[in-house]
Amino acid sequence: MSRIDDFEAFIAIIEHGSLTTAARRLNRSLQSVSRSLAALEESVGVELVHRTTRRSTPSEVGAAFFNRIKPAVDEINDARLQAINQRSEPSGVLRVGAPVLFGPNVLMPVIAEYMRTYPRVEVDLQLSDGFADLGAEGLDLAIRIGDLPDSNLKAKRLGALRRVVFGAPSYFARCGRPTHPFELNEHSCIIRTVNERPGEWTFQIDGKPRTVKVAGAFRSNLMTSVYAAAVHGLGLGFSPLWQIRHLVDDGRVELVLTEFEPAPVPIHALWQEGRSSSAKVRAFLDLLASRLELKSL
Numbered sequence: 001m002s003r004i005d006d007f008e009a010f011i012a013i014i015e016h017g018s019l020t021t022a023a024r025r026l027n028r029s030l031q032s033v034s035r036s037l038a039a040l041e042e043s044v045g046v047e048l049v050h051r052t053t054r055r056s057t058p059s060e061v062g063a064a065f066f067n068r069i070k071p072a073v074d075e076i077n078d079a080r081l082q083a084i085n086q087r088s089e090p091s092g093v094l095r096v097g098a099p100v101l102f103g104p105n106v107l108m109p110v111i112a113e114y115m116r117t118y119p120r121v122e123v124d125l126q127l128s129d130g131f132a133d134l135g136a137e138g139l140d141l142a143i144r145i146g147d148l149p150d151s152n153l154k155a156k157r158l159g160a161l162r163r164v165v166f167g168a169p170s171y172f173a174r175c176g177r178p179t180h181p182f183e184l185n186e187h188s189c190i191i192r193t194v195n196e197r198p199g200e201w202t203f204q205i206d207g208k209p210r211t212v213k214v215a216g217a218f219r220s221n222l223m224t225s226v227y228a229a230a231v232h233g234l235g236l237g238f239s240p241l242w243q244i245r246h247l248v249d250d251g252r253v254e255l256v257l258t259e260f261e262p263a264p265v266p267i268h269a270l271w272q273e274g275r276s277s278s279a280k281v282r283a284f285l286d287l288l289a290s291r292l293e294l295k296s297l
Contacts, residue, residue: 007073009036014058014066090280091120097142103127110291140281141271153270158292160264162241166253170233181212188235189214194221201238203260
């Protein structure tokens with residue numbers, strides 16, 4: 001086994017805090033990873049990792065060694081991947097992270113087209129509304145909705161998502177249509193209770209973002225319940241347009257106050273430095289960007 005494999009084993013141990021987890025991530029046996037660490041420590045003449053039955057942590061020298069060699073190993077692996085992918089079509093397993101609703105509703109048509117185009121690729125779609133640690137979860141890329149926190153990840157803006165107010169025709173026939181956000185205090189609004197500020201909706205009024213307090217008799221922690229309540233005429237909902245596009249297209253709900261919509265929410269693809277040199281990642285990013293650009297989200 002090459003010295004680069006020893007370095008990769010050491011890096012995985014530090015990143016995951018366990019020889020067992022590192023072995024699983026590298027698809028190697030525990031004995032093989034243990035031998036790599038022992039060989040590396042013998043070559044430098046110092047203990048790099050403190051081991052216990054529960055956890056493996058870097059020694060002071062090990063932490064410094066990790067910080068020096070990780071960028072170099074990443075660069076070597078990226079160069080190797082780039083050389084391989086210049087002569088090969090996309091293949092292997094593409095691991096993608098995405099928000100729970102966005103994945104099935106928006107990503108799946110793109111993933112299906114991607115897999116038909118590149119039959120040698122398998123796709124592992126992981127759905128979560130949390131901010132994933134791409135390295136820890138073994139993801140090639142992740143889709144994130146909203147402003148991005150500072151990080152060392154690479155990002156590609158794919159588009160922006162509209163947020164809209166909607167209601168059923170039966171509700172409008174009974175209660176009328178609001179023509180300005182300030183009129184919402186005269187309407188029954190459906191509240192999602194897990195929002196950061198439930199009962200507060202943001203609009204663009206006179207060129208500035210303004211918050212309007214709303215209230216109603218029905219509230220729920222799930223957006224699917226909010227949609228169902230709106231369809232049944234219980235009040236007005238507030239949601240990303242892509243989540244209710246099918247209801248709009250079917251005529252089950254209608255949009256109001258579109259001229260006061262808040263600024264669209266950005267959507268990005270994120271990946272670690274060097275991952276875009278992989279043919280499977282590059283091809284998926286290109287297809288995703290082109291398909292989302294054509295959609296009205």
